[in-house]
Amino acid sequence: MLTIYGNKTFNVVKVVMAAEEIGLDYEYKMIDFTTGEMKSPEYLKIHPFGKVPAIEHNGTAIVESNNICRYLANIGGKKLYSDDPLAAAKIDEMIDFIGYHAGHTITTYFYQEIVKKAFHKAEPNKDSIAKAKETLDGQLPFIDEKLGSTEFICGDNITIADCVAFGMVMVHEYTSLDISEYENICRWYDMMKQRPSYAAMMEHIPGGYDFG
Structure with a gap:
């Protein structure tokens, strides 16, 4: 199970575009900035600095948008990346x-x-x-x-x-x-x-x- 946590930022756009281009199945969850959800104890367990994006894949949290894009490419059979x-x-x-x-x-x-x-x-x-x-x-x-x-x-x-x-x-x-x-x-x-x-x-x- 892949979950993407996001809101209206350029780093989230990167990750969602990559997931879509690779063809991954995912659930998108919006983190509400107006309520302070990004600083909630629950979300801080996912992203220690309370930022977006973050993903959870099979129960493991991964952060940093460019890193996430590489990870998605790797689990997607190197699509959008390379073995070379x-x-x-x-x-x-x-x-x-x-x-x-x-x-x-x-x-x-x-x-x-x-x-x-x-x-x-x-x-x-x-x-x-x-x-x-x-x-x-x-x-x-x-x-x-x-x-x-x-x-x-x-x-x-x-x-x-x-x-x-x-x-x-x-x-x-x-x-x-x-x-x-x-x-x-x-x-x-x-x-x-x-x-x-x-x-x-x-x-x-x-x-x-x-x-x-």
Whole structure:
């Protein structure tokens, strides 16, 4: 039995998209931020820091979104991943680039323009947004260039790197993040939105990142 615990965050989108693309059977349970459910004693037994996503598989809890995506790929017969050490390393390379660089920078938009508004009733810090844009101007061209020669981020087949990246890039639909100058990223993003995994994910996360 596989259970995914989530809410309206990019890290949850990664995991649900991966589960759908792999074709895994799972139960989705929404953790209610407004009631503090993520800090309940029951949920803290699943995720020690009270965050989402988390999964339970056959009674064992697993956390950290990129780690969860790898785990799902592994239990799904390496679908969206690889048995070949070099191919797996290239997938991990892009996951880490997104997680530590471009995706990390995108989280500034998510926090400043979504989280602060929804949960702190505060306005975004314009200096933080400007700095994030400047940083992304040096990071997103790398992804755009890769997508200029391949259909997906790691080649002509979808991998968990695409699920990880999609969750982050999706932030642009709900914030001032502008990706319009990146033709290949836009082509890839629109293609990913046409996949059945996107529609299935949005059923669990209606409204996407809109907490309004």
